[in-house]
Amino acid sequence: MTQTLSNSLEEHWMPFTANRHFKANPRLIVGAEGMYYTTHTGAKVLDGSAGLFCVAAGHGRREIAEAVQRTLTELDYAPPFQYGHPASFELARRIAALTPGDLNHVFYANSGSEAVETALKIAFAYHRARGEGQRLRLVGRERAYHGVNFGGLTVAGMVNNKKAFGLGLPGAVHLRHTQLPEHKYVVGQPDTGAELADDLQRFVDLHGADSIAAVIVEPIAGSTGVLVPPKGYLNRLREICDAHHILLIFDEVICGFGRTGKNFGADSFGVVPDMITMAKALTNGVVPMGAVAVSDRIYETITGAAPESAIELFHGYTYSGCPVATAAGLATRDIFDAENLVERAAQMSPKFLEGLFDLKDLPVITDIRGYGMIGGIDLAPKDAPGVRGLAVMQQFYDAGLMVKMTGDCVLVSPPLVCEDKHLDEMFTKLRDVLKSQ
Numbered sequence: 154m155t156q157t158l159s160n161s162l163e164e165h166w167m168p169f170t171a172n173r174h175f176k177a178n179p180r181l182i183v184g185a186e187g188m189y190y191t192t193h194t195g196a197k198v199l200d201g202s203a204g205l206f207c208v209a210a211g212h213g214r215r216e217i218a219e220a221v222q223r224t225l226t227e228l229d230y231a232p233p234f235q236y237g238h239p240a241s242f243e244l245a246r247r248i249a250a251l252t253p254g255d256l257n258h259v260f261y262a263n264s265g266s267e268a269v270e271t272a273l274k275i276a277f278a279y280h281r282a283r284g285e286g287q288r289l290r291l292v293g294r295e296r297a298y299h300g301v302n303f304g305g306l307t308v309a310g311m312v313n314n315k316k317a318f319g320l321g322l323p324g325a326v327h328l329r330h331t332q333l334p335e336h337k338y339v340v341g342q343p344d345t346g347a348e349l350a351d352d353l354q355r356f357v358d359l360h361g362a363d364s365i366a367a368v369i370v371e372p373i374a375g376s377t378g379v380l381v382p383p384k385g386y387l388n389r390l391r392e393i394c395d396a397h398h399i400l401l402i403f404d405e406v407i408c409g410f411g412r413t414g415k416n417f418g419a420d421s422f423g424v425v426p427d428m429i430t431m432a433k434a435l436t437n438g439v440v441p442m443g444a445v446a447v448s449d450r451i452y453e454t455i456t457g458a459a460p461e462s463a464i465e466l467f468h469g470y471t472y473s474g475c476p477v478a479t480a481a482g483l484a485t486r487d488i489f490d491a492e493n494l495v496e497r498a499a500q501m502s503p504k505f506l507e508g509l510f511d512l513k514d515l516p517v518i519t520d521i522r523g524y525g526m527i528g529g530i531d532l533a534p535k536d537a538p539g540v541r542g543l544a545v546m547q548q549f550y551d552a553g554l555m556v557k558m559t560g561d562c563v564l565v566s567p568p569l570v571c572e573d574k575h576l577d578e579m580f581t582k583l584r585d586v587l588k589s590q
């Protein structure tokens with residue numbers, strides 16, 4: 154299908170987009186099926202990033218479309234405050250069965266950003282409920298991405314995302330990021346760097362544990378370029394949190410649902426946090442939905458502190474667990490189960506990582522990192538940071554490959570349904586474009 158662009162593109166102010174560049178070089182997608190997009194010029198483009206890390210089960214899944222369609226005619230909307238509908242409870246049970254440890258309670262939001270805000274607010278509410286309402290300090294990490302709302306920005310660590318938007322919540326502090334110079338081209342988890350987690354102990358020593366509510370980290374820092382945690386790093390964070398009653402939140406908006414080769418990064422790295430935020434692949438990207446899985450202890454503390462029949466947590470969204478998103482979530486779970494997508498990710502990972510690290514000889518590449526089914530490729534900047542990244546992204550697209558760029562870093566995370574031939578095509582296209590840089 155070829156569509157001509159006769160209408161203005163000016164009115165839509167696009168998110169995280171070089172608007173003027175885009176409007177001069179429109180990259181419009183008009184269809185998607187399986188591993189491929191169709192562009193407005195009729196070209197086929199391989200999806201090398203599962204959209205924005207969300208389309209794990211591939212595009213155009215009829216099962217999801219049909220579930221959503223059925224729901225739209227059966228139950229278009231049900232208010233989530235003081236009322237419910239059965240499917241949101243069913244999806245919560247399914248999620249709780251997947252999450253590690255006693256993370257048995259699920260609070261719904263509409264995006265990863267909202268899941269993060271929710272988790273941070275629950276952390277404050279938890280400490281208040283146990284009589285330590287003075288714990289209002291949040292700990293984030295350099296190079297972290299936790300969405301774009303004010304709580305998430307506060308704990309985030311990517312400078313361009315933060316600098317135009319004020320100072321965030323007071324008192325937040327940031328761990329150092331985990332990418333050490335000796336980690337260059339390390340496949341999987343680096344052996345060194347676990348001691349970087351001791352930054353948390355330093356914050357405890359400096360500010361007092363009784364000022365700190367929670368620490369939030371992505372198990373693998375995704376958007377910043379795929380920083381894989383050093384061996385033992387997350388365990389060490391867990392130990393320090395336990396010693397000082399600080400909550401540990403894993404932001405698994407990218408890592409969750411098989412990207413690391415297990416259900417969650419928590420499973421891959423063997424550390425159970427107090428909360429897990431999730432979104433993206435929860436509905437295969439089809440309908441916006443985010444969620445936070447919360448431990449029994451947090452849920453029981455907050456609910457137990459409120460008078461009987463009172464609202465326990467004054468938080469929620471008009472569309473929390475809305476029927477359509479829930480239907481998409483359940484249908485996505487069914488696909489994951491029927492097609493063993495998490496195991497499939499684990500099986501595909503060696504080939505994915507081999508193809509990724511095989512690019513190492515290209516002179517424009519300065520580092521490669523990867524784990525499970527996600528990889529980051531750093532390119533040497535040209536002129537100014539991000540200039541090469543944008544140009545390369547356009548060249549990939551023209552060559553029939555979509556990837557996510559962060560500045561001059563190429564992020565690859567194909568749908569988990571990809572086959573060998575798709576990985577071959579992806580790495581061939583990556584090589585062809587990058588060798589000409």
Ligand SMILES: Cc1ncc(COP(=O)(O)O)c(C=O)c1O
Pocket residue numbers: 263264265266267269298299300301371375376404405406407432433
């Ligand atoms: C770790 C992490 N947290 C939060 C978000 C924000 O999610 P959303 O864009 O759905 O708000 C993202 C998005 O990429 C993410 O990677």
